[in-house]
Amino acid sequence: MGLTKTEMFTEQQNQIALFAKVFGHPARVSILQHLFKINSCVCGDLVNEIGLAQPTISQHLKELKHLGLIKGNVEGTRVCYCIHNENWTAMKKVMSEFLNQDLIQKQDCC
Amino acid sequence: MGLTKTEMFTEQQNQIALFAKVFGHPARVSILQHLFKINSCVCGDLVNEIGLAQPTISQHLKELKHLGLIKGNVEGTRVCYCIHNENWTAMKKVMSEFLNQDLIQKQDCC
DNA sequence: TTTGTTGATTGCAATATTACGATTAATATT
DNA sequence: AATATTAATCGTAATATTGCAATCAACAAA
Secondary structure: OOOOOHHHOOHHHHHHHHHHHHHOOHHHHHHHHHHHHHOOEEHHHHHHHHOOOHHHHHHHHHHHHHOOOEEEEEEOOEEEEEEOHHHHHHHHHHHHHHHOOOOOOOOOOO | OOOOOHHHOOHHHHHHHHHHHHHOOHHHHHHHHHHHHHOOEEHHHHHHHHOOOHHHHHHHHHHHHHOOOEEEEEEOOEEEEEEOHHHHHHHHHHHHHHHOOOOOOOOOOO
């Protein structure tokens, strides 16, 4: 049905999935890497850097902002974007806990 | 258009996105957590544990297997699933590099 | 005020994802 | 052989995502 049944999962599981989903598109990965490298940049720069149309980049930025991973600051006609450090750190904690789970038994079942 | 333009991104960016995408659904997060906890289990157990229909779980398992994160072993009429340790470790390396990027300048742009 | 620049929003088309009923395939059990 | 159990596959419906042309809104510059 295309409808994820979030109510049958824990809050933690849904949160992991939400973060992962936003990283599940190479354009957003690319935007984030660029923001880490450049520290701050304007929407138009990302359009040139990545090569997708301006509305597409704008939409990806909106999703990243909505999850709190980036900040946007209006500077005249331009909007400056940067990584939201505190939220990025919090996200890392959640994702690391998931990724660094340990198996009780190290040998494979099969 | 609903079509991701993978050719405009680096292989690394596409790989990060592929891994992230598979974690982008709470059912798959839940399956993986359960496999870590139980070490190995049968498809039917996951159906009972999670509460989605059998074809749905089977489909999620297929995606996880396709990415190499789990193994499946036929045992009579049952199929035993477990984490693919080596591939999980390799995935962790790729994802950690992305998540642990450092900002050159610590102060926010805005 | 008019024009230019920048980025958000809208509307739409194409494709992808999620979920499950029905069925099938494979093996176990009787 | 007939039946039961288990999981994969098929088909389909509903919803979500991606991408962009066109437009709009806000501000800057002339």
